[in-house]
Amino acid sequence: MTDRPDTPENDTQWRTAGDRIQTLLDSCAAAGTAAHERAQQLVREVVGLYGAGLERIMQSLDDPGLAERLATDDLVASLLLVHGLHPHDVHRRVADALQRVRPYLGSHGGDVDLLEVTDTVVRLAFTGSCKSCPSSAVTLELAVQDAIRAAAPEICSIELVTNTKPGAVIAAESLLARVHSNGHDATSWHPVPELDVLAPGEVGGFLVDGTALLACRVGDQTFAYRDHCPMCDDTLAGAALSDALLRCPRCGTGFDVVRAGAGANGAHLDPLPLLRRDGVLSVALPCAVTEAMGASA
Template identity: 75%
Template structure:
């Protein structure tokens, strides 16, 4: 958000390291299981004691802080906010946290010609409406939904259902549970993969990356970095060697032009397959799924 007082320059250099501490702790706990049930239980108890200790400390900090400005800084720092959520200490209600999360992903949605409106937050359900020029592009629609779902669940883990107002007027019920929609259009097992090398791209540059056996084509347009699967839908070939002309990417084999800032739109309804890309834990990350049509 534009009014957030904390800037990346103020964060410690090892900020991303601590955000992945949960995974490392779980790995260590799992390794303790090899020492037997007693050792594993003692390791779990140790973690519970440590978590309880820093939870009590966080609660004390929030009480002592008092100053609304300082409280806001703590609540809008991603790392601190995640800890506050774990202990039920976050000062913002669910609607505020969801709204802020949507604001953070709106620039990404806009780069794909889309937007999202927060319609309602009731109990443990969030209702959203997607808008924009991408609603007729199935792969782009899934891209936007996956990015929004990830942001909402990170900001409000207590949310158990995300309902999306169907962009297509022919949808029978008007409301589609995000989980069932995403399950149909991309197989289970989708995951975010960090690609720190993306920060090295210069404006106007196009580069290929292999991530989890998937070849990506990544373009840098101004301050936007956009990722697509390396496949031309017109000639059914690789885009390796493609050149970027402002926002248009030329296929080096068939010459077809695709608008990379408009979800890869090409002529006659053809389009590249965009991939969700967001900064996660301070590192550019791409969400990958199986190719369309793959068996689940």
């Protein structure tokens, strides 16, 4: 995990501002086509007005340090991107995004090489030691895609290629074909501020959008997994953590939480992407899984 600039606690509400605006626009459609078009025009006028103001502010800055701080603030950066005012080019933004998630990838035994960035396409090669763990492949792919799309929304395609370097064992097919065939094509991020209260060595159970998960703190890093033991097919509630080893209280199997939940006989816990967004630890849940749980509730 890497430290991000401090932001006000209520900054997280702006993550969903676009969705709320779209919902309001859609509701205007019920009043007829004319009302809907007027609402859309109103939004365009407001966006244009604030965009013009932001442009003048950026043009007036003569302090490179201030421009840099603005560029690394999630909320401000997102507005600058909307109006094409971000001071960093797409290559710099993609590279910075990967650098922020690299410690997280390393905690799962993986890494990523940035091969090429064009105006709309990013080409990557993954390396690491998680080929035998499909859930880790899902975790890495989700974390990287989220980071890139947030930093460079103009990117239309993220292409993964097989890395031929010695020791490169995460192939593109293990990250894309396996991920998307399992229905993890889209994710929804959920802030879980309670995770920040975990003390080193502590394990906690949480229910996030209907999904039971287990979170544990090792040193200054927090890891999240689905609350399910693959060996005894039971809950991990009551599990104890010793160093980085999480032991199931029922079957006694130990899992290395720092290394993607690796256990005995090739068993793995199911890790969930956990990143700090707007200063708050947030977990990613595949939408397909979320919807299925909601339907079965």
